[in-house]
Amino acid sequence: MNSLNNEILTFIKKASKRIKANFIINLSIVGLKYLLCLILCLLLISLFITFPYVEEVSFGVLAVGLISIIIYGFIKSPDKKKVALIVDSKGLKERVTTSLELINEEDSISIAQKNDTVSYIKSFNIKNNLKISIDKKQILMVIGLIIICSITSFIDTSAKKEANSIREFNKYQQEFIKKIEEEKKLVEKSEELTEEEKEAIKKILEDAKKELKESEKKLDVNKTLERMEKKLEDKKNEAKSDKSKAVIEKTQKNLLDEFNKDKEESAKKDLNKLVNELMKKKEGKELSDAILSKDKEALEKALGKLKKSLGNMSSSELNNLSKALANAANSMDDENLAEALSEASNSVLDGKLDAESLKDAIQNSQNNSSGNKPGDKSGEGAGEGEGSGEGEGQGQGQGQGGQGNGNGNGSGNGQGGTGWDTGNNEGNKNDLDNKKGEQIYIPGREVGKDENLTGNKNQDGNSQTIETENGFNLDGNKINYDKVIGDYTNSALEGANNSNLPESLKNLIKDYFEGLN
Numbered sequence: 001m002n003s004l005n006n007e008i009l010t011f012i013k014k015a016s017k018r019i020k021a022n023f024i025i026n027l028s029i030v031g032l033k034y035l036l037c038l039i040l041c042l043l044l045i046s047l048f049i050t051f052p053y054v055e056e057v058s059f060g061v062l063a064v065g066l067i068s069i070i071i072y073g074f075i076k077s078p079d080k081k082k083v084a085l086i087v088d089s090k091g092l093k094e095r096v097t098t099s100l101e102l103i104n105e106e107d108s109i110s111i112a113q114k115n116d117t118v119s120y121i122k123s124f125n126i127k128n129n130l131k132i133s134i135d136k137k138q139i140l141m142v143i144g145l146i147i148i149c150s151i152t153s154f155i156d157t158s159a160k161k162e163a164n165s166i167r168e169f170n171k172y173q174q175e176f177i178k179k180i181e182e183e184k185k186l187v188e189k190s191e192e193l194t195e196e197e198k199e200a201i202k203k204i205l206e207d208a209k210k211e212l213k214e215s216e217k218k219l220d221v222n223k224t225l226e227r228m229e230k231k232l233e234d235k236k237n238e239a240k241s242d243k244s245k246a247v248i249e250k251t252q253k254n255l256l257d258e259f260n261k262d263k264e265e266s267a268k269k270d271l272n273k274l275v276n277e278l279m280k281k282k283e284g285k286e287l288s289d290a291i292l293s294k295d296k297e298a299l300e301k302a303l304g305k306l307k308k309s310l311g312n313m314s315s316s317e318l319n320n321l322s323k324a325l326a327n328a329a330n331s332m333d334d335e336n337l338a339e340a341l342s343e344a345s346n347s348v349l350d351g352k353l354d355a356e357s358l359k360d361a362i363q364n365s366q367n368n369s370s371g372n373k374p375g376d377k378s379g380e381g382a383g384e385g386e387g388s389g390e391g392e393g394q395g396q397g398q399g400q401g402g403q404g405n406g407n408g409n410g411s412g413n414g415q416g417g418t419g420w421d422t423g424n425n426e427g428n429k430n431d432l433d434n435k436k437g438e439q440i441y442i443p444g445r446e447v448g449k450d451e452n453l454t455g456n457k458n459q460d461g462n463s464q465t466i467e468t469e470n471g472f473n474l475d476g477n478k479i480n481y482d483k484v485i486g487d488y489t490n491s492a493l494e495g496a497n498n499s500n501l502p503e504s505l506k507n508l509i510k511d512y513f514e515g516l517n
Contacts, residue, residue: 004114008099011121016083018130024073029138031069035062036145043152050159052166058149090129092120169218176225176255180209183251192243197235201248204231219335222263229256266333267368272499274341274362277328283313283321294366294494303355310351322348334368337361489513 039058046054078086084096099117102110187193187201208228215221229252236248275291278284283306290302310318322345329341340354340361347353492513496506 004111004118005103007118008096008103008114008121011124012080012083012087012096012100015087015126015130016078016080018126018132019083019086020074020077022130022132023077024070025132026134026138027073027076028066028069029134029142031065033138033142033145035065036142036149038065040145040149040152043149046160046163047152047155047157048159050162050166052163052170054163055153087124087130090124092117092124095120169221172218173212173215173221176221176259177209177212179255180205180212183255186254187247187251190247192241192247194244197239197244197248200235201232201251204228204235217335222259225256225259263368264370267365270332270334270337270365271362271369273331274328274337277324277331281320281324283317284324291362291366292494296363299362300355300359303353303359307353307355310348310353313351318348318351322346334361334365337365485513 039061042051042054042058042061045051051057080100081097084100087096088094095113095117099114102113184202184205187198187205190198193201205228208224211224211227212221215224232248232252232255236245236252239245239248271291275288278288278291287299287302287306290298293299313321325341325345325348329338329345332338332341340358344353344358492509496509499506501509
């Protein structure tokens with residue numbers, strides 16, 4: 001009787017699904033409990049030992065573990081005989097087990113037994129009798145472990161900070177390696193480049209890629225990228241056709257445009273953080289002002305003065321200065337500046353300071369914040385001032401020298417050191433010293449005195465005072481109106497750039513002063 005056999009087997013199949021589901025669910029909960037215990041151990045270890053990818057490893061363990069448990073559950077789930085025994089234990093009194101053994105028998109006794117079984121299983125409610133039951137204690141343990149793991153993952157330790165730094169560095173490193181690979185393919189396909197140019201550029205990119213893979217910190221990556229940029233710039237200058245130059249320039253832009261923008265923005269933020277930390281302590285006020293001025297001589301003078309004053313500071317003052325430098329070091333993105341500040345923080349406690357290395361690190365950040373490429377140096381500027389009175393009396397003075405500044409008053413150029421550090425920096429913005437415009441009279445200024453000159457006199461400069469016995473001289477001088485506006489504009493823009501004002505407000509200030517020119 002095939003119909004009896006089919007009914008019994010169909011019943012066992014339905015019951016089997018329910019029983020297997022219950023088995024796999026409970027097995028998964030128990031397995032999840034042990035997996036979470038393992039993950040918790042990994043997280044605890046990562047608090048004390050640098051483990052860069054502990055989160056990824058933890059999720060990997062969880063995913064692989066759960067998949068393995070489910071597969072194991074299907075393999076070890078109850079077969080037909082065990083299902084029949086479980087069903088019989090719910091009130092069928094071994095009818096299903098016996099009928100399963102007689103499934104291929106067609107004698108009258110077997111048929112009678114199977115008919116009896118079928119009559120009982122028709123009234124058997126599988127959902128009510130074979131409920132999916134879950135151990136609540138196991139569930140509570142799993143929830144508790146999840147909470148503990150979550151809390152542990154948010155605990156911050158020095159080992160975790162170092163691990164996060166390694167993760168960020170690896171991501172940063174791989175990002176540029178990937179870009180270089182993509183650019184190599186584009187260079188290979190380029191029709192504007194000669195075969196010789198292709199090979200030269202590919203070698204530059206391959207060398208940079210090799211150096212990037214060997215880099216152990218972000219500073220090494222940045223230096224490699226700067227060297228690559230300089231080599232590509234040289235190749236662009238050597239290129240004979242404009243099309244070749246355009247291709248190389250595009251390669252530079254694709255590889256380094258975002259890097260240079262990030263470096264400039266990061267340097268600005270670093271300098272703002274440093275200035276803010278120094279201004280909190282009176283011991284660092286003069287140094288912060290020198291950094292804001294972007295004047296090399298002022299910075300060197302402030303560091304020299306600070307170094308000399310360390311011997312006269314109390315332990316409390318030294319501690320305040322050390323804390324300010326340490327706080328600044330901890331918030332720096334520039335590893336070179338962070339290292340210099342950290343060393344300075346430790347050394348000032350002993351009344352010592354390596355002013356030269358700190359000066360170099362700060363100036364490097366200042367160059368980066370201005371968008372200068374490696375090798376760019378500030379140019380020498382020139383300034384002059386004059387005063388005149390009414391009548392026959394006249395006072396005149398001239399000072400030459402001065403220091404070029406970031407706003408590019410006048411123009412300047414300079415060449416860097418050895419290696420790749422060559423370049424120039426020119427500026428024409430707000431070049432009002434050389435413009436002719438309306439002359440305005442400013443009263444209250446003496447005539448011909450060195451201290452009233454609009455330029456700065458250095459050792460090679462000179463001033464002259466011509467006195468006359470006749471004539472009626474008024475205190476004051478004449479000065480170009482546009483120059484006055486330019487001076488105020490430069491001062492306002494510099495103050496805005498070095499402040500923590502929102503970008504929209506900075507743009508508003510910039511637009512206002514540009515409208516005056």
